[in-house]
C-alpha cells in the first residue's frame with residue numbers, strides 16, 4: 059500500500075479538484091479498495107480529505123507534521139535543493155544529514171518535526187518543540203577553498219532575514235554571526251559545519267532553526283524571556299510548507315551569490331540588516347573576552363571591534379551578549 063499511498067498523495071495534492079475513487083484507481087492501476095484503504099490511512103495521519111458522492115476525494119487540509127511526499131512536491135522544481143529526507147523525530151537534523159552526506163553527490167535538506175537533541179554552537183541546546191518550528195539541515199557541495207567558508211553564514215543569514223522581513227513583513231535583524239532577532243528576542247539560530255580535506259570543502263551542513271508557531275508560554279524556562287516566534291510577532295499561524303518553499307528559494311539565490319560574488323558586494327546590505335552597531339557589547343571568542351563596539355565587517359567576514367581602551371580586535375566568530 060505504501061507504493062500507492064505515495065502516488066495517491068501526489069495525485070490528490072497536485073489536483074485541486076475532486077477525483078473519484080474509480081478515476082484514481084484506473085489512473086494508478088490499482089483497485090478501488092486500495093484507494094479507500096489509502097484514504098483511510100491518510101486520514102489517520104492527519105490529512106483532512108473531503109469525500110463527496112458522485113464527485114470523489116479532495117485534500118482539504120494537510121497535516122501540520124512534515125509529509126515527505128508533500129515536501130518533495132514543494133521542492134521538485136528547485137534547481138538545487140529538490141530532495142528532502144523527512145522525519146517526525148530525530149536527535150538532530152545535523153546528525154542525520156551527516157549520516158547521509160556520502161550517500162549521494164546531490165544537495166539535499168533534512169527536516170524533522172521535532173529534535174530531541176537539537177544543538178547550537180558550543181554544543182548548547184536548541185529547543186525544538188514538535189511541529190512548532192522549522193528544524194532543518196541543508197547539505198550543499200560548493201567547489202571552493204576552505205578560506206571562502208568564512209563568509210557563507212553571512213549570505214545565508216541574509217536569505218533568512220529577507221524572508222521574514224519581505225514575505226512576512228516582520229522587522230528582524232541579524233545578530234552576527236549566528237542568530238536573527240526580532241527586537242531583543244531570538245527567533246532563529248543557524249550554524250554551519252563543513253566536511254573538508256586538503257583539496258577543499260566536500261560538503262557544507264548548514265543547520266537552521268526558526269521558531270514558527272510557539273506561543274510565549276510554550277518556550278522552556280531558559281528561553282522564556284529571550285525567544286520569540288513568527289506567530290507571536292505576526293499574530294497569526296505560519297503555514298510551514300509555504301515558509302519552507304519561500305525560504306529554500308531565498309537560500310538558493312543567496313548561495314548562488316556566495317559562489318559567484320565577493321562578500322563586499324552585499325556588505326552594506328548585510329550591515330544595514332545587523333543589530334550590533336553603535337552599541338557597547340561583550341565579545342567572547344575562546345578565552346578572549348572584550349567589551350567594545352563593532353565598527354566594521356571585513357571582506358572575509360571577520361568583525362572588527364574597538365575595545366574601550368581603543369585597541370582594534372578581529373573576530374572570526376564570537377559569542378555576543380546583547
Ligand SMILES: CC1(C)O[C@@H]2[C@H](O1)[C@@H](Cn1cc(CCCCC[C@@H]3SC[C@@H]4NC(=O)N[C@@H]43)nn1)O[C@H]2n1cnc2c(N)ncnc21
Nearest residue numbers: 150152176177178179182184185194247248265266267285
Ligand atoms: C541559553 C542560551 C544562551 O539561549 C539558548 C541557547 O543558549 C542558544 C543555543 N544556540 C543557538 C545557536 C545558533 C545555532 C542553532 C542551530 C539550530 C538548528 S535547528 C536544525 C539544526 N539541527 C540542530 O541540531 N541544530 C540546527 N547557537 N547556540 O540559543 C538559545 N535557544 C535555544 N533554543 C532556542 C529557540 N528555540 N529559540 C530561541 N533561542 C533558543
